Amino acid sequence: IVVWLFIIIFSMADSIAAHVKFSELCEVFDKTCLLKKQEKSNPLSLFIKVYKERASNLRTQYPNASTSFYPALRLILPQLERERAAYGLKEFTLAKRIIKILCLPARGGDAIRLTGFKTTGHANVKDFADAAYWILRKHFLDSSGVTIAEVNRCLDAISQLNSDNNPRKFVV
Structure with missing residues (x-):
């Protein structure tokens, strides 16, 4: 059990998704709701850009770290989720x-x-x-x-x- 717990904690810390607060993503949704149609993609584009920068920084510290955007995408587009029932x-x-x-x-x-x-x-x-x-x-x-x-x-x-x-x- 201890080994299993260590693996979960290590793998979570070794992922960009473990370093990005959910509240940051919620702020993107809140900002998007307030904008006009042609400007709605701006907050998400900025979030993706910052996410990539942070992922790159994490990769320099931990070469084997997961820098996938998929964990965030699961929350952005839940209706397209196929892994989660x-x-x-x-x-x-x-x-x-x-x-x-x-x-x-x-x-x-x-x-x-x-x-x-x-x-x-x-x-x-x-x-x-x-x-x-x-x-x-x-x-x-x-x-x-x-x-x-x-x-x-x-x-x-x-x-x-x-x-x-x-x-x-x-x-x-």
Whole structure:
């Protein structure tokens, strides 16, 4: 077990995806949403350029390091993901888990906004992701050290539990 854990930690540290924060990618998405159609590719192009530069720097330090853009691409284009199976989490199930994790009152305003996101009528809420965002941002820091590699690892674990017909075993 110790050897296996060492291999996972070493391989994660030996990858550019372990050095790029997920929040950096989220900032790209946020900026893209605010821009006009002809300018939407600029933040992503800049992100890719910086990613390549950081990958090059990592490669000089660790010649065997993985500098693939694929881990970021899995998060940018999840609908094209072929390696990762479905998560088995529909909006209502995910809402219930968020309510439980945050210890929200079941009949409280935030819980109602999450479970009834289609009918709450808030201007900022267009879909479940918007509803979850406005509630989660009140409970978490704006920035964290979570990396692209860690997000992919968690999503892979959720997907694996679902494909093993054991989605209830998922623990945050």
